[in-house]
Amino acid sequence: MNTKGALQLLKAKGYKYTGQRELLIHCIYDEKRYVSAKEVLGVMQKEYPNLSFDTIYRNLSLFEELGILETTEFKGERLFRFACSDEHHHHHHIICIKCRRTISFVECPMKNIFNVPKGFEITGHKFEIYGYCKDCA
Template sequence: MNVSEAIELLNDKGFKTTSRRKDILTYFFDADGYRTAKELMQHMEAIHEGISFDTVYRNLNIYHEIGILESTELNGEKLFRMNCTNEHHHHFICKECGKTKEIALCPMDDIKGTLKNYYIEGHKFEIYGLCPGCLSA
């Protein structure tokens, strides 16, 4: 998803377009990987002096709710990235730079049969490590 698609979705849902919202979207579009609220906050403080936690966290949650961002949780901290918008898939996540690599294979396909009588609400499959770039650096 790119920035203008995200703004369009934001408007469709009845949210206003503000400079802070645009800058948050641009940040994640450029990031191309997972980022923490803290990292976003630091970036935003540089261009909007005095920006509040409220603004950052509220917008992260809105973006996640309406599908602009996807999120995961690592070491007690939430991470966000632009939504991939394509087929169901999983991610390798670089612990150094946050960049991701899509994993097309979903283990659920092979497992559903072994969970008869269970209600499956969701699943999480993620691989952590270092990407080739960070590995050579």
């Protein structure tokens, strides 16, 4: 998915297409890393000085619900990034703990999970590796 697809999805689901939402989608798309709502607010307030944190957070949550964004939690803070939906395969992420640059990888540790309790059905999982990218090491 790209920004155009994200905006079309928003409209198809019956949500208003606004300049603020368009800018928010572009802000996230242009980053190749997880970003906080506070970082997004800082960028967006340059164009919309009266924009509130609550408005940003509500829209980020909506975009996550629609599958436009992915989230993770790092050091107690919820972070957002543009969904990797254009990669039509199962994958996970390696995340730099300094710059939050995110790299996809396809190797899945779930194939090595044994002894799942009887009667438990696994319906999904999330696996992330944290460390330092080559630029931050």
